Amino acid sequence: MRSAGDKTLGGAETPPTSKYDRLIAAARSGAPALTIVAHPCDAASLQGALEARDEGLIVPILVGPQHRIRDVAQAQGLDLGAVEIVDMPHSHASAAEAVKLVREGRGELLMKGSLHTDELMREVAAGATGLRTERRISHVFIMDVPGHAETLFITDAAINIFPDLDAKRDIVQNAVDLWAGIGLGVPRVAILSAVETVTTKIPTTLEAAALCKMADRGQITGALVDGPLAFDNAISPEAAAIKGIVSPVAGHAQILVVPDLEAGNMLAKNLTFLSRADAAGIVLGARVPIILTSRADSVRARLASCAVAALYAAARRHAASAAAV
Structure with a gap:
């Protein structure tokens, strides 16, 4: 869906009006953030990640049981395209692997899929293997x-x-x-x-x-x-x-x-x-922003979560580049 910047009948682009539309439009104007998606094994979480991809907000890497992800995509008519899938057997392994990929620098963002928030945050907060900072x-x-x-x-x-x-x-x-x-x-x-x-x-x-x-x-x-x-x-x-x-x-x-x-x-x-x-x-x-979405979230709320995280990732990326100069 592209509610921001749609064409008018005369061909000119209308400016985004809602607060979320402005955030989504701002994020869309930059480079999409590489995002590790932990266990997107239901329709809402998989659709949310793919919608954010289609809007140019994120580049997702899906971590979870490959057969379940593909079954959900087929049942919902979702196009996985060339999205990378890291095959893991269950939600706990998906959470651990997603956090590991972030630690290895594979992603700028972490996104919750269909697993429980506590399950993901337990891996994020783990002392030796998690993503904690001094904050x-x-x-x-x-x-x-x-x-x-x-x-x-x-x-x-x-x-x-x-x-x-x-x-x-x-x-x-x-x-x-x-x-x-x-x-x-x-x-x-x-x-x-x-x-x-x-x-x-x-x-x-x-x-x-x-x-x-x-x-x-x-x-x-x-x-x-x-x-x-x-x-x-x-x-x-x-x-x-x-x-x-x-x-x-x-x-x-x-x-x-x-x-x-x-x-x-x-x-x-x-x-x-x-x-x-x-x-x-x-x-x-944490080391990276974490996108928490719920099955009750509207499409706009899911996209706004990804947009805000992508904008913040871009700001952190720019700050890191400036510090390295």
Whole structure:
């Protein structure tokens, strides 16, 4: 599907209008990222990888039982073309081999197929053979919310259950680096809690205040950070004005840092199911970005996940080349 840049009746190209379409168009303009796809053995995961290939976002290498992958492709009418398939007997072996290929430099991105997230992330997090770095691994939802002017990042709503202050510093920095890496500029980051005042009765307000001071001291870089902020004060200029909050972030936040996984998961799903938002997903902090897709994801969300990861891979590739000069 090519919703961005389609031809009008007069022959001119229309500019991409939605937030996801702009990201997909930007990624399509660069070189596709070599992507290791772990165990794409159902229709949704295989179709997602092949659609991203057809859009020019990624070049997939499929890792899994070859006969199952080919059977799914035939049943769904999917064209595998010249896609490389690394034959592995089952999902655990597929996850281990996919991570191994990334470690060997065969891929810039890792993409989850039809295996459980825990199964893949266990291989990613393995001490001797995984993809860990000094940075805490965290997840970012890239939300396209109808009626909201800007892309929203929500983090972390999928990996860290009750992150401590040090983990939250990495969670914030991962999201900031992604925002800048895909060309969106300097983000406004809101550290969310239930209220906008610091109180010992709500420990997450103390952590929010500490994170803001860490940003002041250069322990978090590349962003405007404010908190604690309640959700309404973070995204609504009117709500922030009523509360008398004067801040470049309040009312205009672009990255929402949630107190814990439960709060983030509920926030993202509320936006998805009540506001009909799309939610793309990326895991950061490992050696390469990891694309997490779900069978419930729309086609646009799957493509947006691949587009964001491809843009970030291109930025990392450019940074590595510049550093080598």
